[in-house]
Amino acid sequence: MPELPEVETIVRQLAPALPGRRIRGVEVLQADLLQSSIPDFVRALEGARIRSVGRRGKNLVLMLSDVRFLVVNLGMTGRVLLHEGTPDRPVPHLGVSFFLEPHGTLSYADSRRFGRLVLLSAEGWEAESKRLGPEPFDPTLDREAFLGRLAVSRAPIRSWLLDQTRIAGVGNIYAAEALFRAKIHPHRQARSLTPQEAAALLGSLRAVLREAIESGGTTLRDYRTAEGGRGRFAPSLRVYGREGEPCPRCKTPIERLVFAGRAAFLCPMCQREEAPFDS
């Protein structure tokens, strides 16, 4: 669920509120959200101060005062909710609560519990971050660099976009939307993209991510902002989840196909499988 725009929305809401505050206490209700034991996790975090809030790919990253990093991956259904004071009603599927000074609560809730909260040293986080591909908005990721990364892969471009080690932060929704906007079939081999197609894809990816961030992300069902609100981008989705609806460009019914175990959505007219005008 939460892809880059959803996590970015959460980060932007937390960033003005968290830095400088101390974690007074930690309560873990769902042990399988952690990699460490509950006592280790609690002991390591109690008394720590939050220095900054950031994002890397789909990960929410809290930097702590003693140069450690709390890395939160929300999986499919994770929610990060900030309440000043205590939540006025029980948080459904609550997994971990962080009690903040002076009077706040940061909650992690996750109905499917695919999410993970991991506490890492500076070195540990650096190594983890290095595994991930570049950020889509990294200014050094220009057309040439993007094309170069595509050129070394025979994977279908949809799989390439979902692979966090190739580019960070893209999930199934925005992969579908970016490919539609760039008129590229999701089956196309990454390295078969022309320089023009690669440039179009980079542009469309950045555009759709930017627009989604401006809308606070996409809520299909579970995603909530840190304030508990819904993302407003869902009505702007052009192909994702729209099987059978007319293509907004050419009116051809949108198709759904499954590969690599996941649904892909596309317009079969706008996104041809073969490269365009191949003699």
Added chain:
DNA sequence: AGTGTATCCTGCAGGC
């Protein structure tokens, strides 16, 4: 280096 499949889980929609 790829793909397909399974796995971790729960909740919901749709069919009967």
Added chain:
DNA sequence: TGCCTGCAGGATACAC
């Protein structure tokens, strides 16, 4: 109403 099946924004491990 209730039961069953399929499906879901993610990540990883496995065999092939």
